[in-house]
Amino acid sequence: MALELYGKTVSSRLLLGTARYPSPAILAEAVRRSKTEIVTVSLRRETAGGKAGGAFFQLIRDLGVHVLPNTAGCHSTREAVLTAQMAREVFGTNWIKLEVIGNHDTLQPNVFELVEAAKILNADGFEVFPYTTDDLVVGQRLLAAGCRVLMPWCAPIGSAMGPQNLPALKSMRAEFPDVPLIVDAGIGRPSHATVVMELGYDAVLLNTAVASAGDPAAMAEAFARAIEAGHMAREAGMLEPRDMAVPSTPVIGKGVFA
Amino acid sequence: MKLTVNGETQELDAGNLADLLAKLDYEGEWLATAVNGELVHREERAAHFLKEGDRIEVLSPMQGG
Numbered sequence: 067m068a069l070e071l072y073g074k075t076v077s078s079r080l081l082l083g084t085a086r087y088p089s090p091a092i093l094a095e096a097v098r099r100s101k102t103e104i105v106t107v108s109l110r111r112e113t114a115g116g117k118a119g120g121a122f123f124q125l126i127r128d129l130g131v132h133v134l135p136n137t138a139g140c141h142s143t144r145e146a147v148l149t150a151q152m153a154r155e156v157f158g159t160n161w162i163k164l165e166v167i168g169n170h171d172t173l174q175p176n177v178f179e180l181v182e183a184a185k186i187l188n189a190d191g192f193e194v195f196p197y198t199t200d201d202l203v204v205g206q207r208l209l210a211a212g213c214r215v216l217m218p219w220c221a222p223i224g225s226a227m228g229p230q231n232l233p234a235l236k237s238m239r240a241e242f243p244d245v246p247l248i249v250d251a252g253i254g255r256p257s258h259a260t261v262v263m264e265l266g267y268d269a270v271l272l273n274t275a276v277a278s279a280g281d282p283a284a285m286a287e288a289f290a291r292a293i294e295a296g297h298m299a300r301e302a303g304m305l306e307p308r309d310m311a312v313p314s315t316p317v318i319g320k321g322v323f324a
Numbered sequence: 325m326k327l328t329v330n331g332e333t334q335e336l337d338a339g340n341l342a343d344l345l346a347k348l349d350y351e352g353e354w355l356a357t358a359v360n361g362e363l364v365h366r367e368e369r370a371a372h373f374l375k376e377g378d379r380i381e382v383l384s385p386m387q388g389g
Binding site: 085086087108112116122126152153155274 | 331381
């Protein structure tokens with residue numbers, strides 16, 4: 067079944083970042099092969115009189131995907147709100163991936179400023195995708211602030227460690243059954259993505275694991291398949307693990323030789 | 325007058341923000357501008373007069389995750 071995010075429907079459950087690819091052509095190929103319909107982008111100081119940004123803007127437009135601008139690198143509410151406003155000016159979308167970083171080493175969100183910024187942006191007509199921790203109470207506050215999607219981390223950005231706290235991710239799924247939940251940050255390999263999709267997450271956002279792979283386009287497709295497999299398995303209903311063996315072959319009708 | 329554009333302080337002669345962008349060869353519908361930490365919309369640039377010491381940010385689309 068398709069996924070709906072702030073009124074837009076997508077069939078791919080992979081959101082792809084656009085940073086760190088070896089070349090624009092490889093980025094474009096990775097996007098095409100992954101079949102992603104949403105890419106994240108950023109805003110930075112223009113140094114080439116508009117030409118550098120213009121070339122990248124054209125590349126993104128040619129991909130024909132939804133654009134999710136981010137506020138990466140912002141460390142305060144004020145900075146994040148201004149960056150979001152500037153992103154809306156550039157990309158002409160109300161979507162914003164809201165990041166307010168609170169720690170230099172872990173790039174952990176500053177959840178207090180995040181909630182504050184989310185309140186301001188939601189009131190200003192933005193559709194906020196908050197990059198948050200896996201904390202339930204923060205999730206509740208973000209929803210109360212008007213967010214209709216949550217994006218918990220599973221490990222620090224770019225770390226490739228994979229899900230570090232499965233019980234927390236499970237609780238979040240159980241607590242917010244009707245809210246689209248997207249795991250953002252920390253996914254390193256396709257099996258990590260499958261695990262979170264099997265937990266019932268709606269989508270996965272990644273960047274470095276694809277962009278820094280030996281063959282980014284092939285890795286993008288590998289992730290797309292892994293995400294689809296995890297989602298399909300969740301929908302199909304999985305066995306719960308048990309401690310003792312259960313014979314899979316029927317016991318009744320077995321030959322007696324003793 | 326002294327203006328700081330994207331972190332670099334320069335002696336520049338520009339009446340309004342639109343003039344300044346033209347003078348510095350900035351062009352493109354994809355640019356976003358802020359003066360002293362406040363967004364200045366594209367259509368407001370010509371009416372936004374600059375004064376000594378203003379800090380101007382000119383941002384454009386870049387790769388992001």
